Amino acid sequence: MAIEINDEYFEKLAQAVIDGEEEECVELVNAGLEAGVDPLEAVEKGLGRGIGKVGEDFGAGIIFLPELAMAADVMKQGTAILDERIKASGADRLSHGKVVIGTIKGDIHDIGKSVVAAVLQANGYDVIDIGIDIDVDTFLDAVKEHDADALGMSTLLTLPLMEMEKVIQRMQETGMRDNVKVIVGGCPVTQEFADEIGADAVGFDAQDAVLKLDGLLGINRPCGDA
Amino acid sequence: MKGFDGKLVGSVYPITTEECESVHAAAIRVLEQGGLRCDDERAAKMFEDAGCTLENNRELVKFPENVVMDALGQCPGSFTLHGRNDPDLDCSIGTGEVHFCTVTGRYIDDIHSGERRKATRQDAIDGTLMADALENVHGLYKPVMWLYDEEMICNSQILTTEWMKHTNKPGTWVYNTGAEHEVSDLIKMWQMAAGGEEEMRRKPHMLGHVVVNPPRVIDVHYTDWLIGFCDSGTPLSIESALMGGATGPATRAGMLVQCMAEMYALVVQSQSYKPGHPLAFCSFSPAMDMRTGLWATGTPEYGINGGGIAAMAKYHDVPIVGFGMSDSCEFDQQTAHEKALKNYNYALAGVNWIIDIGGTAGFNLVSWPEMVLENEMAAYIGEYLKGIQIDEDRLSVDTILKVGPLPGSYMKEKHTRKWFREEFFMPTLNNKEFFESWQRGHVELQEKAKQEAIGILENHQSPVAPELQQELDSYLDFCLKRDLG
Numbered sequence: 001m002a003i004e005i006n007d008e009y010f011e012k013l014a015q016a017v018i019d020g021e022e023e024e025c026v027e028l029v030n031a032g033l034e035a036g037v038d039p040l041e042a043v044e045k046g047l048g049r050g051i052g053k054v055g056e057d058f059g060a061g062i063i064f065l066p067e068l069a070m071a072a073d074v075m076k077q078g079t080a081i082l083d084e085r086i087k088a089s090g091a092d093r094l095s096h097g098k099v100v101i102g103t104i105k106g107d108i109h110d111i112g113k114s115v116v117a118a119v120l121q122a123n124g125y126d127v128i129d130i131g132i133d134i135d136v137d138t139f140l141d142a143v144k145e146h147d148a149d150a151l152g153m154s155t156l157l158t159l160p161l162m163e164m165e166k167v168i169q170r171m172q173e174t175g176m177r178d179n180v181k182v183i184v185g186g187c188p189v190t191q192e193f194a195d196e197i198g199a200d201a202v203g204f205d206a207q208d209a210v211l212k213l214d215g216l217l218g219i220n221r222p223c224g225d226a
Numbered sequence: 227m228k229g230f231d232g233k234l235v236g237s238v239y240p241i242t243t244e245e246c247e248s249v250h251a252a253a254i255r256v257l258e259q260g261g262l263r264c265d266d267e268r269a270a271k272m273f274e275d276a277g278c279t280l281e282n283n284r285e286l287v288k289f290p291e292n293v294v295m296d297a298l299g300q301c302p303g304s305f306t307l308h309g310r311n312d313p314d315l316d317c318s319i320g321t322g323e324v325h326f327c328t329v330t331g332r333y334i335d336d337i338h339s340g341e342r343r344k345a346t347r348q349d350a351i352d353g354t355l356m357a358d359a360l361e362n363v364h365g366l367y368k369p370v371m372w373l374y375d376e377e378m379i380c381n382s383q384i385l386t387t388e389w390m391k392h393t394n395k396p397g398t399w400v401y402n403t404g405a406e407h408e409v410s411d412l413i414k415m416w417q418m419a420a421g422g423e424e425e426m427r428r429k430p431h432m433l434g435h436v437v438v439n440p441p442r443v444i445d446v447h448y449t450d451w452l453i454g455f456c457d458s459g460t461p462l463s464i465e466s467a468l469m470g471g472a473t474g475p476a477t478r479a480g481m482l483v484q485c486m487a488e489m490y491a492l493v494v495q496s497q498s499y500k501p502g503h504p505l506a507f508c509s510f511s512p513a514m515d516m517r518t519g520l521w522a523t524g525t526p527e528y529g530i531n532g533g534g535i536a537a538m539a540k541y542h543d544v545p546i547v548g549f550g551m552s553d554s555c556e557f558d559q560q561t562a563h564e565k566a567l568k569n570y571n572y573a574l575a576g577v578n579w580i581i582d583i584g585g586t587a588g589f590n591l592v593s594w595p596e597m598v599l600e601n602e603m604a605a606y607i608g609e610y611l612k613g614i615q616i617d618e619d620r621l622s623v624d625t626i627l628k629v630g631p632l633p634g635s636y637m638k639e640k641h642t643r644k645w646f647r648e649e650f651f652m653p654t655l656n657n658k659e660f661f662e663s664w665q666r667g668h669v670e671l672q673e674k675a676k677q678e679a680i681g682i683l684e685n686h687q688s689p690v691a692p693e694l695q696q697e698l699d700s701y702l703d704f705c706l707k708r709d710l711g
Contacts, residue, residue, distance in 0.1 A: 064516035066471060106404070108439065111472045115519035158378055159404045188332075188372075205518065 003028070005037045010045040017050025017078070020070030025078045039082040043093050047082070048124075051075045055122035059207075065115060072121040079126075096124040097149035097217045100142045102134035104153050104167070106160030112186060113154040119206035120152075120213065139167050143180055150181040150213055152203070158188045165197035172198075181216040183209060227315050227364045227395070229323030229578070230604075232611030236322060236576030239537040240530045241482075246541040249479070249534070253486035256442075257289035262491050264444040268453070269495060276498035287444070287491070294490045297497035303543045305461050305504035307365065307396035307579075308429035310419050312689070315395050317364050317579070319433075319461070319506060320545030324573045324611065325364035326604040327398055328357045329551060329585035331592035332371040337679055345370035345592070350388040352683055353584070356594045358393035359686040360583075362604035363597070365433075366397045367581050371589060378403055379709045380702075383411045387702040390419040391695045392688040398463065398547075398581055400435040404447055409454040411705055417458065418697050419690075427459030433547065433579065434460040435508065436496070438488040440468035444495065452496060462505035463547050463579075464492040469521050470513035470531075478527055482534045485511050489535075493544075509535045509548030509577065521588060523551035524564035529571040536575035548572055550582025551589075557596045561586045566603055573607050594683070595675035602655045609651040620645070 003009055009032060016025035025047075032042055054071040057063040079093075086093050099120055103113045110132050117129045130142045143151050151171075153164050164184050171177040177198075184194050185203040194202040200216050203209025214221065241249065261278075263285055264270050270284045277293040280286070302320075309315020317325045334345050337352075353369025369389060376384050382402040389397070402408065420426035434455035439445045455462055466488040468474030470481045489507055496503050509532030512521040522528060532548045539546035550569050554560035565582060572580050583604065584597030625641040628634075636642045655674050657664065669677075688695070 061517065065514070065519055066476075066516065111469065111514070111519050157404065158372060158381075161378075 003031045003035050005032060005035050009037070010042070010049070013042060013046025013078070014050035014053065017047055017071050017074050018053055020067060020074055022070075022074045022077055025074045026081065029078045029081050033081070033085060039085040039089070040091055040093050042082050043079055043086075047075050047078045048094075051122050052124075055119075055124075058119070058122060065118070068122055069114065069118040072118040072127075075121060076127075095126045096219045097213070098126045098128065098146050099150045099152055099213065100128045100130060100139070100146055100148040101152035101154070102130040102139060102142070103132040104155045104160050104163040105133055105135045106163060107155045107157045108132045109154075109156040109186075112156065113152075116152060116154065116185065116203060116206045116209050119210060123210045124219075125210075125213070136163070136166050136170050140170055140174065140176065143171075143176060148180060149217055150183060152183050152185070152209065154184070155186040155188065161188055161193065162197075164189075164199070168198050181213070183212055183216070185209060227309070227317060227325070229317060229325040229364055230573065230608030230611050231323045232608065233613045233615070234574055234611045235324055236536075236540065236574075237613075238533070238571075238574035239540070240533040240575075241537045243541065246537055249482050249486055249538060250541065252483040253490060254289075254291045254294060256483060256487040257294065257490060258291065259288075260442065261286050261288035262438070262442045262444055262488070263287075266444060266446045266449050269444045269446075269449045272495050272498040276494050278494065289491065289494060293494055297494040298490070298542050298544065300497045300501050301493060301542075301544050302502065302504045304545060305430075305506075307433055307461070308420075308431045309396060310390075310394040310431050311421065311691075312394045315364075317396055319547070319578045321578075322576065323578060324576070324608070325579050326362055326569075326583050326600075327365040327579055327581040328353070328363060328367050328369065328583045328597065329549070329581050329589070329592070330368040330371045331585045331587070331590050332374075333591045334370065335557070335591065335593040335596075337594050337676060337683070342591070344374035345372065346375040347373045347384060347388060349373075349592075350385050351392055352594060353592065353597075354389050354392035355686050355688065356584070356597050356679060356682055358395060358689065359682045360597065360601040362601045362608065363395070363583055365395050365579065366393060367400070368402065370592060372403075377710060379405050380705055381405070382408050383415070383702055383705045386412050386415045387698045390415055390698055391690050394689050396431045396433070398433045398435065398579070401437075401447060401451060405709075407705065407709070409450050411701075413454050413458045413460070415698060415701060416460070418701065419694065423458070430459050430461055430504075432460050433463045433506070435463045435465065436492055437465045437467045438492060440466055440473040440488060441484060442488060442491075444491065449495075452492075453499065456496060456500040456503050462492075462496055462503065463508040464489050464496070464505055465508035465510050468511050470511070470527070471516065472514040472519070474511065476513075478531055478534070481511055481513070481527075481531055482538070485531070485535060486538055504545075506545035506547045506578065507535050507539045509546070509572070511535070515553070520553075522553055523549070523588060524553035524560065524568070526567075529568035532568070532572055532577060533575035536572070536577050540576065545579075546575075546577050547579035547581070548577045550580055552586045553588065555587045555591070557586060557591075557593055557599075561596075562599075562603075565600065566606070569603070570607050570610060573611055594679040595672060598675040598678045598682075599655065599671070602653060605653070606651070620649075 201212035304320030466485040552561040552564040
């Protein structure tokens, strides 16, 4: 794919994210890199604008979760390629923060956590979704590996709830807790429970998780942006 | 208790018999070509014994059609959920009767303060007594989901103790906390309530819920329950629990195909473990709400899909039960119309045991006045199901010829006196007043329901024998000492 780096290129990149077209996005990114696109510019003017529009449209009720989730996946694929080049150049791209997210050990419910991951991503966060039935060590390893700003833990069940406390306790023991915000969520999670186990916030739904994380990480958005 | 058995029960289905054949064939293709993942050796052995093939280090089960058909052929077409020590409370499942059962919730709208708060042990007692008192509530699901004023480790045991101590009506059980002794303790308590192990096997009073993890995974915890239920003689309610667009396809037909494939797998598993064990298909296959990711249980597609599962149940001569529910976060007009439409749709499709009375918001909220109101809704549905009875006396030709033309009136006719109570519905709560009288002063429907609920809570006594109550308390003490020290 021979292309020129211009506004039309960035527009196509954004549209590939909006349309959830993974193959097209990857092709455009690779072709852009061959044509000498600045990877930071490709994220900000292309992929970032696309996911921003998706986030806005989701908030406005124009598009729905499958479209949001697919766009978030495409964004992730594209940024993964561009990130390598950005890192190699020693630069850093703009992100509201890195969030590791997963469902706690003893629970295999995936959807609520995945919805939160997609909505966070659509709102400018880098999300590392490490899956379901995640034990304490895996959470901590992921936070460390990705140098995360925040950790999100989810469950739909009651009995495994105390796994959340175990993760937070281990973070305290290992000195990780001071630098990483912890947000929890899911059906049985209440504010009292979150306070009791020492979490920083509860996300009662996906949009609430964005607002709470924004608050914890000091992200200021224009009114109505999240 | 005798359910509603009008002529319209099982008269309306969203798919034809020919379409049932297509759904069945598609579900079999899924089972033959894709199968289900199974991470539990006990379950793998059950599938192997039934004639399934195990692949990928025994973690993938594939189902030949003849295995599925053999298993379906072993399922009884009906069974009874017995009243505990009271045959008048027996509910016949699979014989053309529609029964209503309560649903559960984590929160409760407090009947006195109106405050929305977390459920407690006292609420479990109150909810059980409410259900026990109401005439169109034939059975109970957990009166509340969890007792937030008690330790979670023994929550199900405390809940079950209070439940069994305050009603003899049959019930439904679904996996609750997953605590270590949950399965064995609860079965022990149900056996006590039935009058012993053999008595419960002879007269089961609980419907035990077993679920596949969609898409297409046999769950270890539910295998624990399946074994416990089968060993104790507890009939099964088997369910896919998929969520269209998330853990199932985004078409109604596709949801139905996956539901059937997953339920067939449970039929094979249970019949392999205990041939001839009674079971019912269960409808709980909502679509995902495409904005929030929550299950959407109040929507038309949920009710229609339940009708589809009911059609498949009829096609295979297997009983059918189903969860109702509304998506509304309060008891309002939305709750009323979502429940009434869905439950009537369920009843028309012959769903034998509808689990829906008294709750809303996806197992989040219960209310006792709402239970009273929905007791009335159940009566309305039961009346609709009667349809029109045609016989010589009801055709009324002699009376029509006698009375008319004007000035004649049917009001003083013996024929009228004979039939009006049976043919015309008399609501107990709903408003039938003159408009002007109502305007001069009235009690709102919600207030009437609240007063009735308060009356029940103040006056209704548990029908359970004190000796049994003591026995249950003693066993609970044992559980608490064991788990909490």
